[in-house]
Amino acid sequence: MQILMFGWEFPPMNSGGLGVACQGIVEGLSHHGHEIFLVLPKVSESMHACKPDNLNLLAAHKSGGHIECMEIPSSLYSPYCTIESYTKWIEECIGEEPENMYGKNLFEEIHRYASRGAMYAGKVPHDIIHTHDWLTAEAGIQAKKISDKPMVMHVHATEFDRSGDNVNQQVYDMERRGMEHADRIIAVSEFTKKMLIKHYGIKEWKIDVVHNAVKPNFSTYHKTHHLNKTDKIVLFLGRMTLQKGPDYFLKMAKRVLEVMTKVKFIMAGDGDMTEQMIHMANDLGIERNVLFAGFLKGDEVAQAYSHADLYVMPSVSEPFGIAPLEAIQNGTPVLISKQAGVNEIIKNALRADFWDIDDMANKVIAALQYDSLTNTLKDHGKRELEQISWQKQAKHIENVYKRITGK
Amino acid sequence: MNKINKTICFYFQVHQPYRLSKCNVFEIGSKENYFIGPQNYENQEVFEKVANKCYIPANKVILDLLKKHPEFKVSYSFSGVFLDQCLLFGDIGKEVLDSFKAIIDTGQAEILSETYYHSLAWIYSKDEFAKQIEWHKKLIYKIFHKKPQVFRNTELIYNNEIAEFIREMGFKGIVAEGWDYYLQWRNQNFLYKPKKVELHPEDRKIAKNYRVRKTLPKDFSLLLKNYKLSDDIAFRFSNKSWTEWPMGADKFASWANNAEGETINLFMDYETFGEHQWADTGIFEFLKHLPEECLKNGIGFKTPSETIKAYKTVGELDVPHLMSWADMERDLSAWCSNDLQKNALERIFSLENKLKSTLNKLNKEDRDVVMDIWRKLQTSDHFYYMCTKYWNDGDVHAYFSPYESPYDAFITYMNTLSDFEHKLENKYQLTSV
DSSP states (O other): OEEEEEOSOBTTBOSSHHHHHHHHHHHHHHHTTOEEEEEESOOOHHHHTTOOTTEEEEEGGGSSOOOOOOOOOOOSOOSSSOHHHHHHHHHHHHOSOGGGSSOSSHHHHHHHHHHHHGGGGGTSOOSEEEEEHHHHHHHHHHHHHHHOOOEEEEESOOHHHHHTTOOOHHHHHHHHHHHHHOSEEEESSHHHHHHHHHHHOOOGGGEEEOOOOOOOOOOOOOSOOSSOTTOEEEEEESOOSGGGOHHHHHHHHHHHHHHOSSEEEEEEOOOTTHHHHHHHHHHTTOGGGEEEEEOOOTHHHHHHHHHOSEEEEOOSSBSOOSHHHHHHHTTOOEEEETTBGGGGTOOSSEEEOTTOHHHHHHHHHHHHHOHHHHHHHHHHHHHHHTTOOHHHHHHHHHHHHHHHHOO | OOOOOEEEEEEEEEOOOOOOOOOOGGGTTTOOOGGGOSTTOOHHHHHHHHIIIIIHHHHHHHHHHHHHOTTOOEEEEEOHHHHHHHHHSHHHHHHHHHHHHHHHHTTSEEEOBOOTTOBOHHHHOHHHHHHHHHHHHHHHHHHHOOOOOEEOOGGGOBOHHHHHHHHHHTOSEEEEEOOHHHHTTSOTTSEEEEOOOOOOHHHHHHHHHTOSSSSOOSOOEEEEEOHHHHHHHHTSTTOTTSTTOSOOHHHHHHHHHHSOSSEEEEEEEGGGBTTTBOGGGTHHHHHHHHHHHHHHTTEEEOOHHHHHHHSOEEEEEOOOSOBOSOTTTOSSHHHHSSHHHHHHHHHHHHHHHHHHHHGGGSOHHHHHHHHHHHHHTTBHHHHHTTOOHHHHHTOTTTOOOSSSSHHHHHHHHHHHHHHHHHHHHHTSOOOOO
């Protein structure tokens, strides 16, 4: 099949899991012989470096036209965190000529991306339109108007995951509009599927669940680090936002340190809560045991995982959460919040409710104290991970395509 | 009535562990009541549930059958921790125990010997193993006024050495799995003699010290479980995708009739009746008609002791390695194969020397409390809950645990053990010598 896909970010120019998942999906699909036309806000040389032959990368602004589409009101909102950190990310990641790629105002950019990117629907052959999250939903809707091909909306996260109870109405409206226009919806977990039914009024029959996977890992980091060798390391790695529960991580750390002293808690990642977390570590009086590593890129991520004795993902709400899979891949056992979709595919993990600080601390301490526990988690986790691949998941996506195209 | 040409020997295992209450690291030093059980699986509630689904209705059926057919015989092995719970849990416990007593009082039911705490003690300490057999013996005498003559080990764990040890203790026989790997061409429906092995002199001394009778019986026999026919009842009975489903008592009796040999040993968990196989599967109806259908086919019934008395052993069976009645592998991997299990087992049994060398510092009451806790922590179920093999297969039928995961089971166990060690040091002032 030929697929016209609308993506928002793509490695190496990505700020989070969406780009990584998008890459996994297109590689999995191309493995099965599908041809993909992936429209991105910006296409760089580095992206071409190791892409499969049947993946075509198209820059939205080079479609050579634009379509009039729904006007998106301007707002100081970003999908990830605050507008400041979004702008900062743009500067860090893209550097030169930002006006051609990701706009300074996200809503404006989404609008521009949709109106221009959708034009590819009249230019490239395709059987299916595939969009990701609210960011590219509008482009999909416009493309569908042009080519009249069925549209799949892939939901990686919802506004409820990102913002808790403070839902941004505009984002919600765009998500819902995308879901209603889509012929089928792919949710990354049962957890997310339930959310779509509950908060967006989507019919259950319209949603398929396809879990994420991870790419095979070739990193060969050993457990060496520059910290005191007798110290154990517990890692937080993710955006420092409400959704990821960094504050619960610190509360847990405080509790752990009451029992064990030789533990360092590393917090890697950036976000609107970074400063607050630094203050919080101070207020809790554990600042000597908490290290802030900032935003990690590329290899640094794998390195951080492999240095840690335990990776903790205390997310308040996590539609999927690829990070624990990456940690396991790097030989590090994981403790996952029960409120994460990834629990549906990984059994060999410690689990706790993000709000149950004592239970979380209890399990962290056990992992740091008993090698038998971490070794068993590592061995079984790795074996479990070997059963999961993007190729397999792409087969499930292919089945979704087949259902709506009748092919 | 037809002439009796072979007999069935029933043995039902009756056991309930003391599941551990959740215990987190912050409770170490102040944890009370280890053995209430985790939330939603409180031991008393589980006991009541199983009593109502299995013990009480099944005992009624068995008692009626024993009264109706004087030829019908059964045997039970009760773990000490099960009997303790009967005594602990008030009216329902009493009702269960009384119904078992009524069965035993018919004289058509035998009680087997086992380790009081349903433990894996054999593997770690022969002395502890023998002690638990003795404790169990005393408990059975106290409750039922019976002296068991035939031994069964936790989960039918068996090898030549265990058999020799048990023989040396004065038992008439032992039960084990009739596994083809060791039987090869031989038939499990006969009595065998265990291959004689030389015990370590120390172990022989222990066995002698704990003799259950003054003089050793002349013969010692091995009864092997017919796992095909046993599992037809215990596992396959309600399985609708099984080609033989539904299996009535008449069908089962005809299979037993076709089986060659003298004794068909049907060994299973008693919870098969009403708990593993629910009442609505027709398991009780099956049981009600089984003796009648068997007798029609010329199949009688004997208890293990009667079986040993009635038949001669036909050969020697060599089982050099530990085997059990569990899983396809018939090994011990469900209890002691992964690192969690090894770590936990090693730690609980490493306390033995410390306890035994310092125990005389305590008064009798404290001593009993301490030893009872240590032994309750040895029950095999704790280690089974840490098993990762079925859990990973997602085989919910093979895997049952009151904990969310093997990891949670391990953490709860280790924290409880840490609390126990803390109390030994602080409350009881038992420091290692």
